[in-house]
Amino acid sequence: xxxxxxxxxxxxxxxxxxxxxxxxxxxxxxxxxxxxxxxxxxxxxxxxxxxxxxxxxxxxxxxxxxxxxxxxxxxxxxxxxxxxxxxxxxxxxxxxxxxxxxxxxxxxxxxxxxxxxxxxxxxxxxxxxxxxxxxxxxxxxxxxxxxxxxxxxxxxxxxxxxxxxxxxxxxxxxxxxxxxxxxxxxxxxxxxxxxxxxxxxxxxxxxxxxxxxxxxxxxxxxxxxxxxxxxxxxxxxxxxxxxxxxxxxxxxxxxxxxxxxxxxxxxxxxxxxxxxxxxxxxxxxxxxxxxxxxxxxxxxxxxxxxxxxxxxxxxxxxxxxxxxxxxxxxxxxxxxxxxxxxxxxxxx
Ligand code: 5MM
Numbered sequence: 001x002x003x004x005x006x007x008x009x010x011x012x013x014x015x016x017x018x019x020x021x022x023x024x025x026x027x028x029x030x031x032x033x034x035x036x037x038x039x040x041x042x043x044x045x046x047x048x049x050x051x052x053x054x055x056x057x058x059x060x061x062x063x064x065x066x067x068x069x070x071x072x073x074x075x076x077x078x079x080x081x082x083x084x085x086x087x088x089x090x091x092x093x094x095x096x097x098x099x100x101x102x103x104x105x106x107x108x109x110x111x112x113x114x115x116x117x118x119x120x121x122x123x124x125x126x127x128x129x130x131x132x133x134x135x136x137x138x139x140x141x142x143x144x145x146x147x148x149x150x151x152x153x154x155x156x157x158x159x160x161x162x163x164x165x166x167x168x169x170x171x172x173x174x175x176x177x178x179x180x181x182x183x184x185x186x187x188x189x190x191x192x193x194x195x196x197x198x199x200x201x202x203x204x205x206x207x208x209x210x211x212x213x214x215x216x217x218x219x220x221x222x223x224x225x226x227x228x229x230x231x232x233x234x235x236x237x238x239x240x241x242x243x244x245x246x247x248x249x250x251x252x253x254x255x256x257x258x259x260x261x262x263x264x265x266x267x268x269x270x271x272x273x274x275x276x277x278x279x280x281x282x283x284x285x286x287x288x289x290x291x292x293x294x295x296x297x298x299x300x301x302x303x304x305x306x307x308x309x310x311x312x313x314x315x316x317x318x319x320x321x322x323x324x325x326x327x328x329x330x331x332x333x334x335x336x337x338x339x340x341x342x343x344x345x346x347x348x
Pocket of ligand 1: 028032103267
C-alpha cells in the first residue's frame with residue numbers, strides 16, 4: 001500500500017461527493033488569452049488574476065464544487081486582499097487541484113495527431129504542488145477523429161494512454177489524486193457510432209496502461225468525454241442516445257473500483273452539457289458503480305466570461321451567472337436538472 005493511500009482515497013471520494021463536481025479553471029495562459037482576446041479583454045497576468053478571483057470568490061461556490069483545477073500561474077496567485085488562492089480555496093471548504101501536463105504537442109511521425117507532454121521533472125513538480133497545498137492533479141490527452149477514418153492511429157492512442165498512466169502513478173506516489181483525462185475531440189463530422197468505437201478503444205487502452213503502471217483505481221478520478229456525434233455531423237444524436245452510448249462505453253471499460261467519473265464538456269452547448277449528464281443520472285444511476293458528475297470549464301465559465309468582459313462593475317452579476325451553471329450541473333449530477341430551469345432563467 002502506498003504511503004498516501006488512505007489520504008488519496010478520502011480525497012478522491014470528496015472530489016466526487018454527492019451533488020458536487022470539479023471546476024476546471026486550468027486553462028494555460030495561451031488558452032485563457034485566446035478566450036480573453038475573443039472578447040476584447042486584455043491578455044495580461046493582472047486580468048487573468050482578476051478573472052480567476054471572480055470564479056473562486058463566487059459566493060458559496062463550494063455548495064456545488066468540490067475543488068477547482070488551477071494552472072501553474074494561478075496556484076501562485078492571491079486574492080487582491082493578499083490571501084493566497086490555495087488558502088482561500090481551503091478556507092472555503094474546497095480542495096485545490098493543479099494541472100500538471102505541459103500541453104498536447106504535435107506527435108512525431110503522426111500528422112494531425114497530438115501527444116501530451118509533461119513527464120520530465122514531474123516527481124519534483126508534484127512534491128512542490130503538494131507542499132503548496134494541492135491534493136489532486138490533472139493531465140489531459142487528446143485523441144482526434146478524422147473524416148477519412150484514418151485517425152486516431154493506434155500509436156497515438158497507445159502513447160497518450162501510456163503518458164496518462166505514468167503521470168497517474170507519479171501522482172499517487174506523491175500524494176495527489178490523478179484526474180485521468182483522455183479526451184476524444186468533438187471536432188469533425190463523425191457519427192456517434194464512430195465516436196463510440198474510438199472512445200471504446202481509447203478507454204480500453206488507458207486502463208491497460210493504468211494497470212501496467214500499478215495505478216490504484218480507488219485513488220483516481222476519470223475525466224472522459226461523452227460519446228457524441230462530431231460537431232459538424234449532420235445527424236446529431238438525441239440526449240438519451242448520448243447518455244446510453246456513453247454509459248455503455250464506461251460500463252464496458254471502467255473498473256467498478258474507480259472513485260468517480262467527472263466529465264469534460266468538450267465544446268458542447270452549455271444546455272447539452274447539463275442535459276446529457278442529467279440523463280445519465282436519471283436513466284442509468286442504478287447501473288453505475290461510480291458517481292457520475294462534471295469537471296466542466298467552458299460549460300460553467302462561458303456565460304460569466306461573456307458577461308464580465310473585463311469590467312469590474314460586472315463582477316457580481318458574472319458570479320451569479322457562473323453559480324447558476326454550477327448549480328444546474330450539480331442538479332444534473334443528482335438527476336434533478338430540467339430544461340424548465342433554463343426556461344425560468346430566460347423568463348419563458
Ligand atoms: C477539455 O478541456 C478541459 C475541460 O474543459 P471543457 O469542459 O471546456 O471541455 C479543461 O480542463 C482543459 O483541459 C483546460 O481548459 C485546458 O486548457 P489548455 O490550455 O491546457 O488546453
